[in-house]
Amino acid sequence: MPPKSSVPPLLRPQASVMLSRVAHSLYWMSRYIERAENLARLLDVNLQLLLDFQGFTQEGVEQHWDSILLASGDEEQFEKHYKSTDSRSVTEFFAFDLRNPNSILSSVYAARENARMIRDQISLEMWETINELYLYLHDRTSEEIWTTGAAEFFNNIKRSAHLFQGLTAATYSRNEGWEFIEFGRYLERADKTTRILDVKYHILLPSATDVGGAIDTAQWQAVLRSASALEAYRRFYVREILPWKVAEFLIFSDSFPRSLHFCVAEIDSYLRRILGETGARPRTEAARLSRRLLADLQSLNIADVLQEHGLHEFLGEAQKTLDQIGEEVVQTTMFYPAESELGEQQQQQIQQQ
Amino acid sequence: MSLLNSHYELGHFFDEMFASCDQVRPHYRRLSERLGTLPLKEFDQRRAAVDLAFLRRGVTFTVYHDNAGTERIFPFDLIPRIIPNSEWQRIEAGLVQRITALNLFLDDVYHSQKCLKDKIIPAQLILGAKHFRREFMNFTVPRGIYVHICGTDLIRDAQGNYLVLEDNLRCPSGASYMLENRSAMRRAFPNLFQSYGVRPVETYGDDLLKALLHLAPDHNDKPNVVLLTPGVFNSAYFEHCFLARQMGIPIVEGRDLVVRDTRVYMRTTAGLVPVDVIYRRIDDDFLDPTVFRPDSMLGVPGLVAAYRAGTVALANSIGTGIADDKVIYAFVPKLIKYYLDQDPILPNVNTFLASEPLDRKHILENIENLVVKSANEAGGYGMLIGPASSKEECAKFREQVAANPRNFIAQDPIMLSRSPTWCDGQLEGHHIDLRPYILYGDKITVTPGGLTRVALRKGSLVVNSSQGGGSKDTWVLQGDQ
Numbered sequence: 001m002p003p004k005s006s007v008p009p010l011l012r013p014q015a016s017v018m019l020s021r022v023a024h025s026l027y028w029m030s031r032y033i034e035r036a037e038n039l040a041r042l043l044d045v046n047l048q049l050l051l052d053f054q055g056f057t058q059e060g061v062e063q064h065w066d067s068i069l070l071a072s073g074d075e076e077q078f079e080k081h082y083k084s085t086d087s088r089s090v091t092e093f094f095a096f097d098l099r100n101p102n103s104i105l106s107s108v109y110a111a112r113e114n115a116r117m118i119r120d121q122i123s124l125e126m127w128e129t130i131n132e133l134y135l136y137l138h139d140r141t142s143e144e145i146w147t148t149g150a151a152e153f154f155n156n157i158k159r160s161a162h163l164f165q166g167l168t169a170a171t172y173s174r175n176e177g178w179e180f181i182e183f184g185r186y187l188e189r190a191d192k193t194t195r196i197l198d199v200k201y202h203i204l205l206p207s208a209t210d211v212g213g214a215i216d217t218a219q220w221q222a223v224l225r226s227a228s229a230l231e232a233y234r235r236f237y238v239r240e241i242l243p244w245k246v247a248e249f250l251i252f253s254d255s256f257p258r259s260l261h262f263c264v265a266e267i268d269s270y271l272r273r274i275l276g277e278t279g280a281r282p283r284t285e286a287a288r289l290s291r292r293l294l295a296d297l298q299s300l301n302i303a304d305v306l307q308e309h310g311l312h313e314f315l316g317e318a319q320k321t322l323d324q325i326g327e328e329v330v331q332t333t334m335f336y337p338a339e340s341e342l343g344e345q346q347q348q349q350i351q352q353q
Numbered sequence: 354m355s356l357l358n359s360h361y362e363l364g365h366f367f368d369e370m371f372a373s374c375d376q377v378r379p380h381y382r383r384l385s386e387r388l389g390t391l392p393l394k395e396f397d398q399r400r401a402a403v404d405l406a407f408l409r410r411g412v413t414f415t416v417y418h419d420n421a422g423t424e425r426i427f428p429f430d431l432i433p434r435i436i437p438n439s440e441w442q443r444i445e446a447g448l449v450q451r452i453t454a455l456n457l458f459l460d461d462v463y464h465s466q467k468c469l470k471d472k473i474i475p476a477q478l479i480l481g482a483k484h485f486r487r488e489f490m491n492f493t494v495p496r497g498i499y500v501h502i503c504g505t506d507l508i509r510d511a512q513g514n515y516l517v518l519e520d521n522l523r524c525p526s527g528a529s530y531m532l533e534n535r536s537a538m539r540r541a542f543p544n545l546f547q548s549y550g551v552r553p554v555e556t557y558g559d560d561l562l563k564a565l566l567h568l569a570p571d572h573n574d575k576p577n578v579v580l581l582t583p584g585v586f587n588s589a590y591f592e593h594c595f596l597a598r599q600m601g602i603p604i605v606e607g608r609d610l611v612v613r614d615t616r617v618y619m620r621t622t623a624g625l626v627p628v629d630v631i632y633r634r635i636d637d638d639f640l641d642p643t644v645f646r647p648d649s650m651l652g653v654p655g656l657v658a659a660y661r662a663g664t665v666a667l668a669n670s671i672g673t674g675i676a677d678d679k680v681i682y683a684f685v686p687k688l689i690k691y692y693l694d695q696d697p698i699l700p701n702v703n704t705f706l707a708s709e710p711l712d713r714k715h716i717l718e719n720i721e722n723l724v725v726k727s728a729n730e731a732g733g734y735g736m737l738i739g740p741a742s743s744k745e746e747c748a749k750f751r752e753q754v755a756a757n758p759r760n761f762i763a764q765d766p767i768m769l770s771r772s773p774t775w776c777d778g779q780l781e782g783h784h785i786d787l788r789p790y791i792l793y794g795d796k797i798t799v800t801p802g803g804l805t806r807v808a809l810r811k812g813s814l815v816v817n818s819s820q821g822g823g824s825k826d827t828w829v830l831q832g833d834q
Contacts, residue, residue: 007613007625019609023622116411117585119594120604124410131411176622274622333622347651348583351524351636 020333022121023180025114027330030168030184032111033130036104037161038192039094042068042226043104044154049222050087053215058086065090071198073319074102091150096142104157108137123171126164133160176274183270183329190263191322194315196226197250200243201312220246232256247311248302260318261297267325268294274329286328293321356388356396356780367513367770368782369434379834380437387545388432399541400431400775406540412533414588427530428823430774431541434785434805437833444507444515444789445799447699450689452503452791455520455676457692459499462675463489473691474684478708481759482681483728484523484674486637488644492661494670495568501668502561502632503791504528504804507699509770516702516767518786520685522677523669524634527804528557528790529592532599534826535802550831552801557790558599561632564794565600568666569629576629578602579619581610583635583651593634607635612655615662630666637671679728679762680706703765707758716754716763720747723763725754738814740766769814772825774807784808786816787827801829 046068050061062085069075069090077100082089095104112134119127136156145153165185172178200223220241224230233241233249236256253259268290271277275284282288305314363371370381377385388396404426407413413424436444461468462479469476479485504525506518535554539546562578569576582593584606597604609619610628618625633640639649641657659665675681683704686697705712705723716723720739727735737750754761771782789803805825806816816822 007616007618018621019603019605020620020622021606021609022603113585116590119411119591120580120597127411128409132409135408347639347649348586349588351583351587351589351634351639351651 018121018176022118023177023333024330025118026121026177027180027184029111029114029118029130030181031188032107032114033161033164034185034188035102035192036107036111037158038189038196039102039104039107040154040157040161041228042192042196043091043094044151044158045222045225047087047091047150049218052218061086067199067201071195071201072102073195074100088146091146092142095145105137108133108157121177123167125167125171129160129164129167133157133164136160179270179273183267183274186263186266186270187322187326189258190260190267191319193227193250193258193260193263194318194322196223197247198312198315199223199226200246201315216243217241223250227258229256229258244302244306247305251305251314252297252300252302261294264290264294264297267322271325271329275332284328284332286325286332289321289328290325293318356391356393356775357385361773361780362782364771364782365511366768366782366784367509367511369770369772369785370432371773380435380830382834383549384433384435384545387542396431396775403429403431403537403541406537407533410533411591412530413591428809429534429537430807430809430823430825431538432773432775432780433538433826433828434772434787435828435830438830439833440515441801441829443698445801447515447517447697448505448789448791448799449797450693450695450698451505451517451520451685452500452793452797454689454692455503455522455685456497456499456793458688459670459673459676460497461692463672464491468688468691471691473687474681475708478680478759479675482675482678484637484672484678486672486675488657489672495663495666498568498793499670499673500676501564501568501670501793503793504788505791507787507789508702508767511768513770515699515787517682517685517699518702518767519679519682520677521788522673523636525788525790526589526592526634527788528561528800529595530824531790531800531802531804531827532557532595534804534824538826549828551828552831554800554802554827557792557800558596560792560794560798560800561596562600562602564792564798565602565630565632565668567794568668570663573629577619577627578630578632579605579610579628581605581607581631581633581635583639587634589634596632602632607649607651607653610653610656612653612659615655615659615664617653617656617659617665628665630668632668637674640667640671679726680708680759683762702767705763707754707761707763712763713754713758716761717751720751720754720763722766724766725750725761725763728760728762738766741814766814769808769816772805772807774809774825776809776811781811783811784814784816785825802827 046064050056050064056064065085065087069078069085072094078090078093081097081099082093093100093103097103098106100106112130115122115127115130140153168181172181200219220243221230223246224233224241227250229250233246236249236253237245249256249259251260254261254265256262271286271290275287277283277287282291305311309317361371361374363374370378370385372378407426407429413426458468468474469479500522502525504521504527506521507515508518509515531554565578566576569578578600579602580593580597582590582604584590587593593604603619605619611618611620611625613625617628617631619628635651638646640652641654642649642652643654644657645652656665657671660667660671682701683706686701689695689697705716707713707716716725720737721742723739725737725739737746739747769784769786772785773780774783776783785805785807787803787805790800792798792800805827806822807825808814808816808821809823810821813821
């Protein structure tokens with residue numbers, strides 16, 4: 001009998017494994033970039049929408065932003081720091097406010113910090129792109145952007161994020177790290193698509209009188225544009241924009257890469273590889289949850305969702321499941337906390353010759 | 354208007370480029386011709402492009418005493434420091450001689466201590482030294498090498514003689530800047546390189562990897578080498594990433610490693626993978642909380658036991674700090690004679706030891722004319738430049754030296770050589786030093802070049818990056834001009 005060892009056998013061949021800390025950072029780097037890009041698009045589209053409809057009353061504007069705040073899940077944070085709800089304050093909160101851990105600025109800073117921790121693992125091109133985006137944001141004040149035009153600013157962020165994702169696909173090896181990058185990206189995207197769609201639910205709720213009117217159509221268009229889905233929708237249906245069709249498209253499309261169904265299919269496949277789930281029945285809770293959500297998205301239709309679940313409830317459930325999946329995977333593949341403490345930072349600083 | 358039109362003062366220093374006001378040294382001739390024809394505007398554009406490239410690539414260091422952890426680029430001067438081949442040959446031979454002797458010294462100190470018995474060095478200087486690791490007495494290090502990576506600081510006196518200012522035998526930093534500076538200069542002046550015949554420094558990464566692989570156990574044909582960093586908050590974190598990327602090895606933090614059955618493993622997503630060689634950039638004190646500082650959060654519990662068991666190699670070895678102690682420095686010429694029976698090729702700066710009664714008297718009486726250094730500080734901290742300091746500062750150091758003589762040395766102030774440096778819109782002579790990098794593996798390699806650090810504050814003698822220093826590319830020529 002061989003001597004007992006306290007070191008368990010590896011789950012994979014040695015050549016393809018990576019440090020848990022590195023996997024963790026890749027996952028968060030990817031999530032934060034996707035988050036920043038989604039937020040930039042959401043803000044851009046909605047600021048544009050309000051410009052197109054100068055006739056909105058102040059109350060209308062407030063209602064509009066309220067619904068976006070509600071859908072984001074960050075409304076409590078906002079209320080804590082801001083007195084009034086208007087385009088300026090909401091943009092400030094979502095784009096620049098470092099007190100909001102999910103703002104564009106916070107996300108890009110966090111993405112870069114994660115990239116810096118694994119600087120040796122990613123390509124020079126990836127690092128340069130993320131660092132340039134950071135430098136670009138670092139040098140600007142919201143005052144400047146507000147006066148020179150926000151559209152170009154948001155465009156820059158979106159383009160940098162796309163460039164980063166494109167360079168990642170072009171320069172990062174298809175190893176386990178790639179699985180964490182993609183897993184994080186689709187998890188974030190799935191969450192954001194549900195929230196973009198939920199915005200309209202909140203807008204509709206207070207007064208359903210204007211259904212089918214010009215503003216209503218523009219708002220549903222804005223929902224599609226917030227998910228970069230307007231043209232894809234038109235090509236797919238070749239018809240006018242109808243609320244339940246928009247919901248159907250963003251939830252169930254199996255070809256549009258931002259639909260909930262598409263994202264969850266990707267999540268499920270990367271998650272199986274990360275957790276080594278090869279059997280017919282899932283072994284882990286994360287795999288069970290993702291397969292159940294995927295099954296729902298494959299088998300339900302929009303009528304089921306609207307009549308049996310209710311759109312808002314259905315989206316809320318999906319968000320909760322996505323959170324649980326992410327948490328589970330992080331817990332299973334990471335053995336230790338990734339944050340360093342202040343005392344540790346000071347010790348790190350004194351090593352120098 | 355070109356760069357060389359401006360008024361340039363030589364002062365009483367050795368100038369690297371100008372032998373006299375109107376005479377350029379032969380190895381600088383081609384550079385001066387190029388600078389003579391380069392319009393100022395174009396020079397400025399290239400300078401801005403290089404700075405921007407450094408910022409974009411994240412070639413930065415972190416400034417402490419600042420909660421935000423500000424990252425700054427290491428200021429870079431476009432005028433290179435040029436060393437002709439014959440000068441370099443001598444430097445190289447001197448460095449090889451020095452590291453050979455220091456390695457023999459370390460082996461002796463941790464084994465039979467012949468040099469103490471023969472009274473080459475007073476025993477109390479070794480046994481009472483902060484960096485002496487008695488835990489490693491009679492421990493045989495892998496391949497008998499203590500110092501695998503060494504950065505030795507050289508300066509030139511008023512006659513242009515190269516002198517050793519200090520040895521860095523623990524975790525010397527800066528090699529990444531040597532490489533990044535070269536790549537920046539290649540982009541800024543591509544043609545000059547072709548015509549000049551500059552020896553490449555790009556071999557450093559490969560040589561470093563070879564030196565590390567040399568330490569792996571014989572039977573292992575695919576050893577795992579890692580770089581152990583203190584973490585992202587360390588000022589040299591950029592360098593750690595840079596070198597790890599050059600070698601294609603993983604960069605790990607203490608928490609990524611774990612010791613089981615006196616074997617070091619890294620924690621991966623698939624489980625524990627064994628580690629064979631660690632290029633550590635953490636000081637001895639922090640390596641292992643179970644042996645050295647118990648409050649260390651950067652180290653790996655059990656690492657030292659694994660090292661002792663011979664299952665993992667460390668570069669540099671533990672306990673090398675005893676040989677770069679500023680007091681031991683004073684004895685290195687003697688040590689070279691003792692171990693190699695040779696005269697030192699590169700002399701020391703004239704040094705007084707506060708622990709020796711006669712020297713101490715001299716220091717205390719002449720402190721305002723001396724440079725006083727505390728024995729164990731690095732980075733330009735804990736030192737007094739007598740001629741440039743106030744009466745109060747001198748008095749304070751005098752008290753400290755009298756109270757704790759073992760902890761201080763003093764040196765004659767050296768007229769560090771100067772090199773033309775672009776500052777505030779004109780070319781001025783600024784003081785420089787040179788840190789070449791020596792790798793000790795299968796054989797000893799000195800990378801032709803190094804990090805030339807320059808004091809950017811006019812007249813300043815302090816070249817450390819933490820104190821307003823910058824750097825230059827260092828060109829070692831194939832020939833002499």
